Amino acid sequence: MVLVNFFSTTFLILIILSSCAYLYRISKKYQKSKYAISSLAVMLILHLVAFPFLYTLMLKSNPNSFEFKTAIHDNRKQIVLNEWIDDSKYIPSQIKALENIKLANYTILNKSLKELEQLTFTENHILHSDFDFNIPGRNFMATIYIFDKKGGLKRKFTKTGGQNELDSMKFGSVITHDISYLKDKLHYYKVKKVELDKNNFWTYATLLPYSASSLFTGNMSPLTPIANIFYTIHYITIYCIGIGVFLHFLIRNLELIIRNRKS
Known part of the structure; x- marks a missing residue:
């Protein structure tokens, strides 16, 4: 089980980092959007790797760092319990x-x-x-x-x-x-x-879908002071970079539309 968790975590992180590295490389081909694309790569690393991994460590240290919707929490706990029973009963x-x-x-x-x-x-x-x-x-x-x-x-x-x-x-x-x-x-x-029994059952791979979507779904909420601090930093950073990238491409598209109309 330890190896499974390790390899699933490593595999996911490598896939995400590889995708972000690809984005960063192609950003050099588009000089006018270079900083926007590279910022997008940084945002994805923070949102999908750095902060979820940090949240996993926090949950390992204190399972009460975050609160999850009851259905999500109970379902995940039951899955882990079933795996534990299947792996250990013989x-x-x-x-x-x-x-x-x-x-x-x-x-x-x-x-x-x-x-x-x-x-x-x-x-x-x-x-x-x-x-x-x-x-x-x-x-x-x-x-x-x-x-x-x-x-x-x-x-x-x-x-x-x-x-x-x-x-x-x-x-x-x-x-x-x-x-x-x-x-x-x-x-x-x-x-x-x-x-x-102490609700310490989250791994990076199982937490990622909820931490990545909590901005829109409220699947998880910080409870402890340190969790609130990092959660706030996380989403302020994502909002700022995301809005900046969105505005950049919006302005670029508007410029193209105006240029096409003039021509």
Whole structure:
């Protein structure tokens, strides 16, 4: 989830900045409108990147910095809650399953993956490891298969690394690593649930549509003093630049109309 939020935020910001950079470049081709077009690019950066990102940080610090319309707030919270449930509900059972496998195969935890290339039988499982050392441009890969007594696949682990590293890697360390990873993941979701309960669920990508349109819709309103200050600066700046750009192109169009009529 963290990576998803990071990449969605990065992608959006890069798209907007690229568009603004393009506007700035083409402004040099139109000398009479150079400053108006470059000002428009600056306005878009402020309106769509700088201030929404700042508002996101403020909401992360204090979820009560802004007030949203009830429908927007509740809908967004429910979406995040559903994502949290879907992502976290199977983790405890996965941890339990791995711990059971570890306990059931305690006699071979110190065996290396190389030793498990031969079929290994324990009280409840059959284990086998397989190595792939022919992957161009990638690390070597080891796959550990765990079957039940009837031959049904119970679990599969995949590890990458150098050949010597994989050969000497212990079976117990593979399971322990996966258990630790899942426990860290579960802890992350528990922290996210606490944040969600505190209404701390906004990201740049989810906030952008509301911060960009709040001037016309009133979707969000500042509550704290610092939020009011930045919100006021935001819209005074946007109004001033926007009106200036609008008047510039209005005057340019009027000049063209007058010139055409005279000719």
